[in-house]
Amino acid sequence: MAFPTSPTNGQQANINGITYTYSSAATAWTVSTSVSNTFVSINVSNNVNSGNVLATGVISATGNITGGNVLGGANVNATTHTGTTVSVSANVTGGNLLTSGLISATGNISANNATFTSNLGIGTTSSAAGISLDVLGGEIKAGRIDSNNEGGQVSFGRATDNATAWYLDVYGNTSTPSLRFVDVGAGAVSMGINSSGAVALRGAVSATGVGITFPATQSASSNANTLDDYEEGTWTPAITTSGGGFSTTYNIQSGTYVKVGRLVTVWLNIVVGTKSASGSGYLQLTGLPFNIASGISEFGGSVGMSYLWSSNPCICIQPSSGTSSVILNYTFTNNNCSGTDITSGSYFRATVTYQSDA
Numbered sequence: 001m002a003f004p005t006s007p008t009n010g011q012q013a014n015i016n017g018i019t020y021t022y023s024s025a026a027t028a029w030t031v032s033t034s035v036s037n038t039f040v041s042i043n044v045s046n047n048v049n050s051g052n053v054l055a056t057g058v059i060s061a062t063g064n065i066t067g068g069n070v071l072g073g074a075n076v077n078a079t080t081h082t083g084t085t086v087s088v089s090a091n092v093t094g095g096n097l098l099t100s101g102l103i104s105a106t107g108n109i110s111a112n113n114a115t116f117t118s119n120l121g122i123g124t125t126s127s128a129a130g131i132s133l134d135v136l137g138g139e140i141k142a143g144r145i146d147s148n149n150e151g152g153q154v155s156f157g158r159a160t161d162n163a164t165a166w167y168l169d170v171y172g173n174t175s176t177p178s179l180r181f182v183d184v185g186a187g188a189v190s191m192g193i194n195s196s197g198a199v200a201l202r203g204a205v206s207a208t209g210v211g212i213t214f215p216a217t218q219s220a221s222s223n224a225n226t227l228d229d230y231e232e233g234t235w236t237p238a239i240t241t242s243g244g245g246f247s248t249t250y251n252i253q254s255g256t257y258v259k260v261g262r263l264v265t266v267w268l269n270i271v272v273g274t275k276s277a278s279g280s281g282y283l284q285l286t287g288l289p290f291n292i293a294s295g296i297s298e299f300g301g302s303v304g305m306s307y308l309w310s311s312n313p314c315i316c317i318q319p320s321s322g323t324s325s326v327i328l329n330y331t332f333t334n335n336n337c338s339g340t341d342i343t344s345g346s347y348f349r350a351t352v353t354y355q356s357d358a
Contacts, residue, residue: 003029027063053083065094075107149173178206220358231259235289237268239342240325243281246339249273257289264290265353272346278339283314285348288324290356296321301352310343319354326352 003013009024020029028049053059053067058074065078072088081094084101091107097114123135133140142152151170158165164184170177176195183190183202192200200206203215214230221228235255240246252271257264266288301317314337316329328337 028066048078059088081111145169151177218358227261229259229261231257233257233289235266235268236287237270237285238287239270239272239348240284240286241279241281241339242284244279245277246279246283246342247277248275248342248344251345255287259290259356262293262356262358263353264288264356265351267351268349270346270348272342272344274344275339275342275346278342280339282336283328283338283341284320284325285317285328286325288326288352288354290358291324292319292321292326293355293357294322296355301326301350303348303350305347305349307347308343308345309341311341314341314348317350317352319352322357 003015003020004011004022007013007022007024007029009022011022013020013022013029022029030049048059048061048063048065048067050067052069053065053071055072055074057072059065059070059072059076059078061078063078064080064082065076066080066082068083069085069087070076070081070083071085072090074088074090076086076088076092076094078094080096080098081092081103082096082098084099085104086092086097086099087102087104089106092103092105092109093111095112097103097109097111099115103109103114119130119132121132121134123138124132131140142154144151145153149171151172153167153169155164155167157163166184167182169180169182171180171192172178178192178194180189181191182188188202190202192206194200194206194208196208197210198206198208198213199211200213201215203217203219204213205216206213212230214228218229218231233256235257236253237255238253239248249272250270251273252269255266255268257266259265268285270285296319303315303317306313306315312330314328314330316332318327318329318334320327329335330337
């Protein structure tokens with residue numbers, strides 16, 4: 001039950017009572033679309049074109065199988081399958097699978113390209129819109145882009161024209177790659193998660209350990225309810241006078257800080273070495289890691305140690321609005337300390353919390 005292997009244009013073949021006509025222009029055996037062709041097997045060396053292609057055995061063609069319905073009881077094999085419905089109780093194999101209806105197989109569906117104009121259901125006959133997976137232990141896997149850095153990638157099209165707006169990929173050529181969320185329009189990785197569990201936001205360098213990494217340079221948000229910065233670090237406090245001229249060495253001069261949003265807390269430890277000049281004006285601590293916000297003039301901070309001053313110790317701290325310094329006072333009544341109060345060996349340890357300008 002086979003078609004002639006080298007047919008000529010217009011040649012006819014009668015198989016199981018159905019008359020086929022060969023078209024050299026279409027390179028196919030054709031039959032009226034109103035006729036259903038039911039065979040044990042269909043095996044041709046060219047194309048099969050029909051309204052319905054039905055067989056209880058194998059449907060096989062080295063060319064294309066095209067029909068409103070392509071139904072086989074065994075395998076369907078062809079370079080291209082095109083039909084409203086492709087249904088087989090075994091395997092479907094082809095270079096291309098194209099259908100506007102249902103492709104159904106109890107075995108495997110294998111193709112270089114598969115095109116569905118409707119839905120794709122795996123392990124279900126009632127798939128919702130898109131792709132549905134209903135298989136115990138089932139997996140949808142995106143193949144790697146290349147063998148160097150880019151692994152599997154899933155892209156997301158925008159509503160207006162389906163152009164890729166975002167994609168999710170696995171990146172890195174080691175055994176511990178990162179998961180990235182990429183904004184195509186901005187050309188930037190908006191968020192990444194490395195194998196340690198650290199989350200890096202746009203512009204940040206992924207760190208070790210579990211946590212959220214903000215970029216080294218803050219990307220300030222205009223939304224007051226957005227946490228846009230977190231930073232830990234060190235700073236170097238120094239004693240100066242508002243009129244200048246103060247000079248000293250230090251035995252200890254250290255500081256640390258934590259910034260959460262606009263809230264900054266600093267710790268400082270100063271031990272004066274040798275003071276050589278008292279300077280003029282009021283005494284202040286300079287070098288804060290971030291400027292104090294404008295309009296902030298309230299007292300703030302806690303002095304842990306203030307020791308070995310020439311007269312009254314400085315025990316109060318007053319923020320200097322819009323600057324990176326705080327003013328030292330004797331009391332809460334704003335009596336400023338001066339450079340003459342400092343002696344060689346004076347101690348000053350404190351904690352200051354303030355609101356930064358960004």
